[in-house]
Amino acid sequence: MNGHTSSKAKQNLTRFFLIIFLLVFSCTSILAQDQDTVPASVYKPEKALKRIHIRQLTKNGFKFWQDDFSGHWAGIDFGFNLLLNPDYKDYNSEFMDIDELRSNSAYFNVLQQSIGLQCNRNKIGLVTGLGLHLQGYRLNDNITIFRDGNSVIQPESLVANDNQKSKLALISFMVPVLLEFQIPVNHYDNRIYFSAGPYGEVKLNSHTKVKYKTDQKEKLKVGDHFSLRDFRYGLMVRTGYRSINFFATCDLVPLFRDERGPELTPFTVGITLIRF
Numbered sequence: 604m605n606g607h608t609s610s611k612a613k614q615n616l617t618r619f620f621l622i623i624f625l626l627v628f629s630c631t632s633i634l635a636q637d638q639d640t641v642p643a644s645v646y647k648p649e650k651a652l653k654r655i656h657i658r659q660l661t662k663n664g665f666k667f668w669q670d671d672f673s674g675h676w677a678g679i680d681f682g683f684n685l686l687l688n689p690d691y692k693d694y695n696s697e698f699m700d701i702d703e704l705r706s707n708s709a710y711f712n713v714l715q716q717s718i719g720l721q722c723n724r725n726k727i728g729l730v731t732g733l734g735l736h737l738q739g740y741r742l743n744d745n746i747t748i749f750r751d752g753n754s755v756i757q758p759e760s761l762v763a764n765d766n767q768k769s770k771l772a773l774i775s776f777m778v779p780v781l782l783e784f785q786i787p788v789n790h791y792d793n794r795i796y797f798s799a800g801p802y803g804e805v806k807l808n809s810h811t812k813v814k815y816k817t818d819q820k821e822k823l824k825v826g827d828h829f830s831l832r833d834f835r836y837g838l839m840v841r842t843g844y845r846s847i848n849f850f851a852t853c854d855l856v857p858l859f860r861d862e863r864g865p866e867l868t869p870f871t872v873g874i875t876l877i878r879f
Contacts, residue, residue, distance in 0.1 A: 672719030674730030674783045675796050675841060675878070680710035680850060682873020684740060686858065690866035698746050698758035699865055705741035708871045710734050710777070715879070726785045730798060734777040738869075742769040747811050754830050756864035766816035773831065775804040779839055788844075799840045802852065806833050830863035832856060837869075848875035 684706040691697050712734035719728040742748070744767045747759050761767055783798035810826040837854040854869040 672725040672728035674717040677715035677879035679877040682871040686867040702741040730781045738773040768814040774808040
């Protein structure tokens with residue numbers, strides 16, 4: 604009787620430990636599955652897609668360096684001409700005393716090349732190109748100029764007439780080399796810029812023009828080199844934001860050749876009318 608009871612107790616004890624083992628194993632498996640499973644509330648495919656395409660979403664915002672550097676040169680400029688540091692030694696009058704408001708320059712900057720200087724940014728670069736410079740100086744109504752036998756510029760008086768207009772005009776090719784800095788604003792869509800650098804000009808043509816009126820309108824145009832420099836160079840600065848753009852140029856050599864005329868330094872300040 605005691606032996607049978609002891610054997611039955613052992614069987615019950617074995618069953619108990621087996622049940623405990625199965626319960627522990629089941630709980631462990633369930634916990635493991637819970638750790639590997641992402642709740643539906645956490646995993647959202649659309650959020651994953653947004654993370655994948657975040658660079659595309661910020662392309663027009665913070666990733667502004669993905670675009671190439673583009674400078675500010677091409678367009679049409681208009682400016683007012685001045686003649687600085689006048690020196691009229693060997694002359695009796697300041698015959699190149701011009702009317703600044705009627706002495707103008709027009710620039711047709713038709714070609715532009717922009718060169719970025721940064722590997723992963725597009726805010727600093729070089730800007731060059733080619734432009735046509737039309738330059739005019741409005742002289743005193745009763746004065747024009749001519750070149751004497753020694754190629755020295757001399758003033759010539761005209762018949763006094765209220766309807767006279769006298770002008771010296773030049774046409775040149777211009778090539779600048781500008782270092783430009785840009786400051787992005789408004790999510791980098793528009794930029795404030797500042798550029799400066801040297802330029803060179805090659806004279807193509809020059810002439811004087813006198814308009815007068817007798818019984819009808821008359822025009823006297825005389826083409827000559829007038830001892831003007833065939834090659835001039837100077838410094839240019841440009842700045843602006845969107846449609847508001849300013850520029851200034853200053854020659855580093857006098858308008859006339861050495862000892863062929865009064866020493867006058869051309870200076871121009873103006874605005875950009877149209878940007879290409």
